Amino acid sequence: MQVVSISSLKGGVGKTSVTLGLASAALDAGLRTLVVDLDPHADASTGLGINPAGREPIGLMLKNVRRSSINANAVPSSWTERHQKIVRSVQASQSDSKDDAAASDSEEADAGESKTAELAEGRLDVAYGSAFTGIYDRPDLRLRDLKRLKTVLSRVTGYDLVLIDCPPSLNGLTRMAWYASDKVLLVAETSLFSVAGTERTMRALNMFRREFAPSIQTAGVVANKYRPESGEHQFRLQEMSTMFGDALLSPVLPDIPDWQQIQGAAHAVHQWPTESARLSAVLLSELLEAVRNK
Numbered sequence: 623m624q625v626v627s628i629s630s631l632k633g634g635v636g637k638t639s640v641t642l643g644l645a646s647a648a649l650d651a652g653l654r655t656l657v658v659d660l661d662p663h664a665d666a667s668t669g670l671g672i673n674p675a676g677r678e679p680i681g682l683m684l685k686n687v688r689r690s691s692i693n694a695n696a697v698p699s700s701w702t703e704r705h706q707k708i709v710r711s712v713q714a715s716q717s718d719s720k721d722d723a724a725a726s727d728s729e730e731a732d733a734g735e736s737k738t739a740e741l742a743e744g745r746l747d748v749a750y751g752s753a754f755t756g757i758y759d760r761p762d763l764r765l766r767d768l769k770r771l772k773t774v775l776s777r778v779t780g781y782d783l784v785l786i787d788c789p790p791s792l793n794g795l796t797r798m799a800w801y802a803s804d805k806v807l808l809v810a811e812t813s814l815f816s817v818a819g820t821e822r823t824m825r826a827l828n829m830f831r832r833e834f835a836p837s838i839q840t841a842g843v844v845a846n847k848y849r850p851e852s853g854e855h856q857f858r859l860q861e862m863s864t865m866f867g868d869a870l871l872s873p874v875l876p877d878i879p880d881w882q883q884i885q886g887a888a889h890a891v892h893q894w895p896t897e898s899a900r901l902s903a904v905l906l907s908e909l910l911e912a913v914r915n916k
């Protein structure tokens with residue numbers, strides 16, 4: 623199980639959108655994924671279309687760290703049901719074409735079946751967020767509190783990937799997420815303030831690594847909402863490339879016209895029917911690969 627935090631000290635750069643985009647890519651690839659919504663605004667939980675009836679939010683699980691269970695309280699995203707439907711319809715059409723081919727090329731059909739069986743395993747759950755989590759977003763969090771999320775996650779089973787959506791600050795919650803993570807992905811816009819903020823976040827991450835968690839890796843920096851026709855965006859992207867070197871990830875995510883509509887409908891970008899969503903989905907799948915393999 624790989625744990626990845628999605629962070630930036632600035633709000634509005636696209637942490638939640640990148641978290642949701644990676645979650646969509648992971649589901650499309652048949653991974654079993656848990657999103658931990660650590661932002662007290664709980665936007666990721668909203669975007670994942672959940673009904674949390676009877677389950678505890680992540681903040682409460684962090685408070686009752688010794689007896690809480692993420693496995694018992696994770697809420698299924700409505701994206702999973704749609705994913706399963708898509709996989710089932712592919713399976714049905716595969717079995718039709720297998721009948722047609724009358725076992726003449728059965729090896730190929732078998733390979734296709736095992737791939738869809740793997741995809742059918744894919745699911746997406748959320749340890750959902752709420753304002754309660756805010757009690758830990760202090761600048762002076764004690765080491766005991768810093769360890770809470772790592773302790774709760776150490777008991778989790780049955781997931782390939784955990785994505786943690788962080789709040790827009792370097793206070794207690796982001797640090798708690800870093801402490802629990804194998805990798806940290808930083809999100810930046812191609813604008814002056816965001817690039818400067820990302821440089822500060824990178825320095826803070828390096829200090830945190832030295833002091834608390836020598837094994838956490840930087841998954842890299844993803845540039846988001848890029849508009850290639852803007853001279854300013856081109857200049858800032860070049861600046862980021864000089865500043866971050868190999869840590870600047872490829873692909874860069876463009877400004878996606880239907881992004882807000884997709885999020886407003888609580889849909890996965892990989893399940894949205896427009897051409898621009900399809901192109902974005904390809905980029906997000908590439909980004910997931912880059913982050914997982916970094």
Ligand SMILES: Nc1ncnc2c1ncn2[C@@H]1O[C@H](COP(=O)(O)OP(=O)(O)O)[C@@H](O)[C@H]1O
Nearest residue numbers: 633634635636637638639847876877878881882
């Ligand atoms: N690549 C993108 N293209 C278009 N709009 C985007 C993109 N990324 C984020 N947005 C929009 O920008 C706003 C802020 O994004 P959000 O993910 O909430 O940022 P954060 O979590 O960092 O505060 C949202 O309205 C979101 O829909």
Ligand SMILES: [Mg+2]
Nearest residue numbers: 637638661665
């Ligand atoms: Mg957010």
